[in-house]
Amino acid sequence: MIRISTDRSGVTPRARWPWRVGVICTIVLLVAVFVGAQWYGQRENTVLTDANAAAVADEAPVLSLRRGGGYQDDSALRGDDRIVRSGISDTGMQTVFTAPRIQTFVVDDRWIVVAVADRRTAATKLELLDRQASDATSKDARELVLPLDATVIGLALSGDTVSATINPLDYGQPGGQVVAWNLAGADGAVTGAPVHTPDGELVQGNQVVLTDDGRFAVVRQWDNTMLRVALFEVRTDQQYDDAEQAPLPLGSYTEVLGSAAQQRLLMSDQNGTFALVDPVNGGRQRLDTSQPKGVDSGSRLVRLAPAPFGAVAVYESSSGDQTTETVYALTGDGARRIATSPGRGSVSGVCASPSGKFIAVTTEPADASDDGYVMMPNVIGAKTEVFAADQPVSIGTLPGLRPSWCQGYQQVLAGLY
Numbered sequence: 001m002i003r004i005s006t007d008r009s010g011v012t013p014r015a016r017w018p019w020r021v022g023v024i025c026t027i028v029l030l031v032a033v034f035v036g037a038q039w040y041g042q043r044e045n046t047v048l049t050d051a052n053a054a055a056v057a058d059e060a061p062v063l064s065l066r067r068g069g070g071y072q073d074d075s076a077l078r079g080d081d082r083i084v085r086s087g088i089s090d091t092g093m094q095t096v097f098t099a100p101r102i103q104t105f106v107v108d109d110r111w112i113v114v115a116v117a118d119r120r121t122a123a124t125k126l127e128l129l130d131r132q133a134s135d136a137t138s139k140d141a142r143e144l145v146l147p148l149d150a151t152v153i154g155l156a157l158s159g160d161t162v163s164a165t166i167n168p169l170d171y172g173q174p175g176g177q178v179v180a181w182n183l184a185g186a187d188g189a190v191t192g193a194p195v196h197t198p199d200g201e202l203v204q205g206n207q208v209v210l211t212d213d214g215r216f217a218v219v220r221q222w223d224n225t226m227l228r229v230a231l232f233e234v235r236t237d238q239q240y241d242d243a244e245q246a247p248l249p250l251g252s253y254t255e256v257l258g259s260a261a262q263q264r265l266l267m268s269d270q271n272g273t274f275a276l277v278d279p280v281n282g283g284r285q286r287l288d289t290s291q292p293k294g295v296d297s298g299s300r301l302v303r304l305a306p307a308p309f310g311a312v313a314v315y316e317s318s319s320g321d322q323t324t325e326t327v328y329a330l331t332g333d334g335a336r337r338i339a340t341s342p343g344r345g346s347v348s349g350v351c352a353s354p355s356g357k358f359i360a361v362t363t364e365p366a367d368a369s370d371d372g373y374v375m376m377p378n379v380i381g382a383k384t385e386v387f388a389a390d391q392p393v394s395i396g397t398l399p400g401l402r403p404s405w406c407q408g409y410q411q412v413l414a415g416l417y
Contacts, residue, residue, distance in 0.1 A: 055357045061085040063096065063107055063131075064384070064400030071101065071119065071372035083114065088386055088396035097129060097138045103375040106157040107131060107404045111183065113144065113162055115152045115375065122374070123169060124152040126162075128183070128190070144181050145191040148173065153375060154208045160184040161214030161235065164192070165206055176204040178219055180234040193234055198245045203229050209256045211279055212263045215240070218250065218279050226250040226267065228279045250277050251284060258351070260306040274304055294335035295328060303347065308356030309389060312338075314347045327361050329389050338387050339394075348382065351406035352389060359387050360403050376402070 064086070068079035081102035086093040096112070097105075103115040103124060112129040126144035144162060146152075153176070154165035160183040167175045179192040195203040195217065205219035205227070215238050219227050228248040232240045253267035253275070260266050264276045264285075274287040289301050296317055302325070303314035311330040316323060323344040328335040329352075341347050341363045349362035362384045370377035378401055386395040 055355070059353050059355055059358065059405075061087060061092065061094075062398065063105075063112070063404035064398050065102060065105060065378075065402045066400040067102070067371060067373075067378055069371070070380075071117075071374070071377075082400075083112070084400055086399050088398065093399050095137070097127070097141065099127075099138065101373075103152065103373060104155060104402065106155050108157050108159065110159070111157060111162075113155065113157050114141070115155055115164075117151075117374070121149075121169070122151050123149050124166075124375075126152065126155075126164065128162075143189045145189050147179060147192055147194060150177075151374065153206055156208045156210045156217070158210035158212060159214040161210055161231065162192075163195075163208045163210055163217050163231070165204075165208050165219070174202060174204060176206050176222065178203040178205060178208055178217060178229070180217065180231050182234045182237070184237060195229055195231060196233060197229065197247050198232075203227070203247075207256060209259075209265060212259065215244075216279055218256065218265060220253070220256070224252045224254055224270070226253050226256075226277070228282070248279075248282050250279060250282055251275075253277075257304060258306045266304065266306045268304070272301070292328075292330055292335045293333075294337070296326070299326070303350060305351050307352035307359075307389075308354070309352070312350045312352055312359055314350060316344060327359065327387075329359065336390065336392075338389070338392050339385070348379065349384075349406065351403070353386075353405050357389055358395060358405075359389050360398070360405055361385050361387060362401060 063083055066084055067081045080098045080100055082095050083097040083105055084093050085096050097114055099116045101117040101119050103117045105112060105114045110131055112131050114127045116125045116127055127141040128144050129141045146166060148168050150166035150168045152164050152166055156163045162181040162183065164179050166177050166179055178195040180195050181190050181192045183190060197203060203219055205221045207220035209218045215231060215235055217229050217231055219229060221227055228250055230240050230245045232245055253269050255268050257266040257268055260276055263280060264278050266274065267277050268274050274289055276285045276287065295315055299315035299317040301313060302316045305312045309329060309331050313328045313330050315326050315328060325341050325347045326337060327339040327347060327350055329338055338359055339361050343366045346363050347361060348364050351360050362382055364379040364382040368379045368381050370379050382401060384398045384401055384403055386398065387393060388395060
């Protein structure tokens with residue numbers, strides 16, 4: 001019999017686990033790197049969000065429009081339309097005004113003017129609310145009385161001046177009448193007065209914009225001629241000389257895109273040309289729309305809005321059968337990419353916040369239908385997202401559309417009426 005010794009004290013043991021230990025160490029290291037990267041990314045996003053949230057607080061609350069459904073919707077589940085006050089991403093949302101059908105609203109530092117539609121008669125009622133009253137609701141609204149039953153097709157507000165373009169329900173009356181109200185010192189309901197030239201001619205058009213001081217209206221006439229008219233019949237608290245009272249043609253433009261510095265208006269024509277127009281003296285400055293530094297080559301400018309830092313622009317680019325729209329903040333140093341949306345026409349609106357620190361971008365889904373409203377229809381499924389103006393960081397999504405940042409005037413698209 002052969003004896004086998006179990007004493008192995010003199011034998012060097014074989015290493016059984018080195019490869020397993022190596023694998024485990026590698027996995028632990030990868031997990032540590034992944035967690036660290038996630039933590040750092042979250043830390044960076046948190047810093048960005050906190051920094052922007054502090055700035056948002058200075059501009060909030062923002063007002064926006066929430067509709068309860070389509071214009072013709074009579075279902076029991078359809079809610080009223082609402083104008084809501086909120087922070088970003090629905091925070092602290094409060095209903096300011098409610099009505100079965102709200103066509104649109106305009107707002108400035110002092111007032112909110114709401115166009116309420118009567119679906120059965122097509123008449124519009126204008127309601128006035130004091131924005132500075134933090135607890136004001138629909139029951140506190142005052143009526144801005146129209147001189148006759150009509151549908152409002154354009155609306156503007158600046159300081160204590162309100163103006164609207166209206167189509168009378170009586171087809172025997174002239175369409176596109178321009179009406180104005182002076183809110184200074186007025187109590188209760190305020191009746192509007194039709195706007196005339198010094199020789200008594202009724203002013204007509206489809207789009208109306210007010211100068212910052214509320215002394216003049218700029219009206220787009222049926223042939224796209226922009227006409228500056230003095231509101232001397234309504235603003236009796238102001239003095240106008242003969243030159244100011246006389247109507248002043250400003251040129252042919254299809255849209256007023258916004259207000260810029262020194263009371264100038266940014267306008268565009270049917271050829272895609274942009275110009276800054278001075279409504280006081282009629283001066284015009286055509287904008288250089290050559291591609292700025294930072295914009296992808298081959299892109300085409302399709303939308304432009306004035307901003308405290310320069311402008312917000314939307315450029316369209318195509319690759320094969322794919323079209324993309326990109327939002328840029330334009331400054332003297334070039335262009336900063338802010339947001340990108342797939343699809344031609346997918347970006348339906350852009351504007352900068354009053355401080356210029358944020359940009360509101362409204363996008364809509366492809367092949368979406370609107371909600372059937374006569375004035376300023378909303379696209380079903382559209383949303384307004386807020387971005388930082390200095391970097392492509394999303395701050396949040398507003399609970400409604402047409403934010404008060406963009407409500408110094410109302411656009412009426414060319415050819416709509």
